[in-house]
Amino acid sequence: MATISMTVNGKQKSGDVQGNTLLVDFLRKDLSLTGTHVGCDTSQCGACVVHVNGESVKSCTVFASACDGGTVTTIEGMANDDGTLGVIQQAFQDEHGLQCGFCTPGLVMSIADMLKNNPHPTEAEIREGLKGNICRCTGYHNIVKAAQAAAATLSGAAQAAE
Amino acid sequence: MYNFEFTRPTDLSVAVDALKTEGAQALGGGQTLIPVLKQRLAAPTTLVDLSGIESLKGIRRMGDMLVIGGGTTHGAVAGSGDVASAIAGLTELASKIGDPQVRNRGTIGGSIANNDPAACYPSAVLALGATIETNAREIAAADFFQGLYTTSLEDGEVITAVKFPIPVASTYQKFEQPASRFSLTSVFLAKMQDGSVRVGVTGAGADGVFRHEGLEQALSADFSASAVDGVSVSAQGMSNDLHGTPEYRANLVKVMTKRAVSALS
Numbered sequence: 001m002a003t004i005s006m007t008v009n010g011k012q013k014s015g016d017v018q019g020n021t022l023l024v025d026f027l028r029k030d031l032s033l034t035g036t037h038v039g040c041d042t043s044q045c046g047a048c049v050v051h052v053n054g055e056s057v058k059s060c061t062v063f064a065s066a067c068d069g070g071t072v073t074t075i076e077g078m079a080n081d082d083g084t085l086g087v088i089q090q091a092f093q094d095e096h097g098l099q100c101g102f103c104t105p106g107l108v109m110s111i112a113d114m115l116k117n118n119p120h121p122t123e124a125e126i127r128e129g130l131k132g133n134i135c136r137c138t139g140y141h142n143i144v145k146a147a148q149a150a151a152a153t154l155s156g157a158a159q160a161a162e
Numbered sequence: 163m164y165n166f167e168f169t170r171p172t173d174l175s176v177a178v179d180a181l182k183t184e185g186a187q188a189l190g191g192g193q194t195l196i197p198v199l200k201q202r203l204a205a206p207t208t209l210v211d212l213s214g215i216e217s218l219k220g221i222r223r224m225g226d227m228l229v230i231g232g233g234t235t236h237g238a239v240a241g242s243g244d245v246a247s248a249i250a251g252l253t254e255l256a257s258k259i260g261d262p263q264v265r266n267r268g269t270i271g272g273s274i275a276n277n278d279p280a281a282c283y284p285s286a287v288l289a290l291g292a293t294i295e296t297n298a299r300e301i302a303a304a305d306f307f308q309g310l311y312t313t314s315l316e317d318g319e320v321i322t323a324v325k326f327p328i329p330v331a332s333t334y335q336k337f338e339q340p341a342s343r344f345s346l347t348s349v350f351l352a353k354m355q356d357g358s359v360r361v362g363v364t365g366a367g368a369d370g371v372f373r374h375e376g377l378e379q380a381l382s383a384d385f386s387a388s389a390v391d392g393v394s395v396s397a398q399g400m401s402n403d404l405h406g407t408p409e410y411r412a413n414l415v416k417v418m419t420k421r422a423v424s425a426l427s
Contacts (some may be wrong), residue, residue, distance in 0.1 A: 002168065019168035019209060020199070043197060046263065055237070055266040061196045062267065063189075065168040066211050110262065117241075131343070132261025 004068040008033070009077030017064045023057075024048045026064035027074060035075040035105050039134070046133030049106035050074045056113035058132070075105035078112065087157075088112055088150040097146035099137035107133050111147045119155050123148070163199045170211040174218065174320065178297050180210045181318035188212055188320060190272025191235060193264045218271070218322060223248060226328050226355070232271025232295075232321035240265060249290070251332030251350055255282050258336045260343050271321035274306070277313050277370060279401065280344035284371035286334065287324060289350040289362025295323040309369045329354050333425040335418040337365070339405055346405055347414035351381075351422035358382050361419060366411040368401045377419055385427070387420045 005014035008031060015030040027033045027050070036059060039047035043061045050059045051073040078086045085093065088108050098104045107130065114121060114129040121129065126147045127140070135143060171177045181188055185207030189195055198204050212218060218233030221242050228248045230239060239245055239256035246253045259265055259273075259282050273283040274294065287294070287303045294301045296319045306314050315321070332352040339346040345365030352360045359381040361374045380389040395415045400408035 019166045020163045022196075041200070043193065043264065046261070049263055056263050057266050058263045061193060063168060063192070063196070063209075063211070066170060066189075066192075066213060068170065113262065129262055132263045 002065060004065055006067050006069065007071045009073055019063070019065060021064045022060055023050070023052070023062040023064045023067055023072070024059035027059060027072070033074050033076050037102055037105055039102065039106075044134065045103070046106040046110060046130075047103050049109040049133065051109060051113060054116075056110050073109075075108055078108055087153050088115075088146070091146040091150040091153065092143075095142050095146040095149055097138065097142045103133060103135045103137075107135065107143060111150060114147070115151055115154060119158070120151060121147070164202060164205045166206050167208045168211065169208060170214045172214045172216070174215050174297060174322070177210050177212060177215060178318065178320060180208065181320070183208050186210055186318070188275075188318075190233065190269040190275070191267035192272075193260065193268040194272070194276050194278065212269075212271075212320065218320075221245060223328075224325075228252075228326045228328055230270055230324050230326070232323055233269050234271075236260070236265035236268050236270070236273075237262070239270065248328045249286075249326055249332055251329075251334045251352060252286055252326070255286055255334040255336075255350065258282065258334070258338070270324055274324065275313060275315060275321055277307055277311050278344065279310050279367065279370040280339070280342070280346070280365040282334070282336065282345060282348060282364060285345075285348060285350035285362035285364035286326070286332075287362075288371050288373055289352050289360040290326050290329060290332070290354075291360070292327070293325040294321055295325060296321055307371050312370075327354070329360075331426050333422045335421045335425065337414055337418055339365075347411045347418060349415065349418040349422050351419065351426065353385070353426065359385060361422075363415055366400050366415055368399055368408075374415065374419075377415075381419075381423065385423065387423050390416055390420045390423060 001016045037047035039045035041060050043058050048059045053070050126144050187206035189209050189211045218231045220231045236256045236259045292303045294306050329352040334350045336348040337346050347366040350362040361377045364371045376393045380393045395412045397408035397412040400411040402408050
């Protein structure tokens with residue numbers, strides 16, 4: 001066992017892990033952050049996507065110890081400070097971008113990373129950017145609309161701030 | 163997954179020493195190795211994570227070479243202006259690996275050290291005649307790839323950088339196996355500074371990545387799609403699995419080479 005520590009959603013967290021402890025298991029079992037889901041456990045489905053040091057990764061395919069000293073953001077860190085839904089989360093609700101909701105945390109995290117790198121994506125770029133996330137309910141149409149709506153809201157907010 | 167001791171040195175020499183331990187294994191981005199460990203197809207006693215070693219990361223142009231650190235992620239290569247201006251085919255290649263999350267972790271050193279017969283990078287490394295730099299020596303691409311999942315790396319040897327000669331023009335044409343996003347058959351085509359044309363093929367060969375001499379000779383003499391038509395690509399030595407017969411893959415070699423020629427014309 002080794003003691004690791006990292007900043008998770010802005011808070012300092014630490015725990016004792018084995019060498020083979022995956023980041024997703026550390027988040028879910030040690031920190032009780034169960035919003036990050038395990039869909040496939042084979043790096044295919046993207047339900048476990050979180051941000052490590054600002055980049056989206058599949059937390060089922062990263063060791064917890066590899067994130068020692070790092071900064072992690074999970075779906076629990078995406079709401080506004082007052083507890084209301086963040087822009088991307090709200091867009092999913094407004095555009096009916098989810099049905100069962102199992103894949104949604106990973107999709108929100110992937111879209112957040114995508115929009116950070118490309119604030120005005122085309123539909124094709126959104127679909128390409130979501131290649132690592134599988135949804136078996138929606139057919140993706142409303143997920144793409146949610147991403148477009150979030151991009152419009154975030155760029156409008158950025159313009160208003162200037 | 164079996165348990166192991168996990169170590170994440172920040173210094174290359176510490177990592178190289180740790181890899182001398184019996185049963186030690188290097189970990190790049192882990193996008194192949196972690197799934198392998200989950201399936202219990204490997205059981206290292208110590209995993210030496212290379213991702214904390216900053217000296218293995220980065221992209222720089224040195225004269226007529228582009229040098230990419232072994233620990234550089236596919237995402238960093240795909241997003242690099244230096245790569246795009248020097249070797250556009252590498253930008254195409256890196257941006258088509260897996261998905262964005264895989265690209266944020268997976269590294270060029272990890273990819274070529276694994277030498278998966280359907281991986282993207284080996285085609286560019288072989289076609290461009292890159293040099294693989296390790297902690298111990300330099301290895302020519304032609305000597306590096308030794309068949310399926312096999313390279314000339316010694317136990318514990320770490321890829322520190324890959325040095326690519328900058329071609330006149332290059333492109334990567336990928337025919338993706340849609341479930342795995344590996345190559346079913348893909349072609350890296352480069353027009354070199356000496357006027358020759360190089361064709362690296364991945365995903366097709368039963369022994370892994372290869373160059374196709376017939377296509378290279380034909381395209382060096384006449385850089386056109388009709389020159390590709392005149393070349394016979396044999397199904398002998400091509401992979402055979404549920405996704406494609408050897409004949410199908412042999413045909414794809416020509417199709418993807420033609421697409422590459424038209425992309426550069």
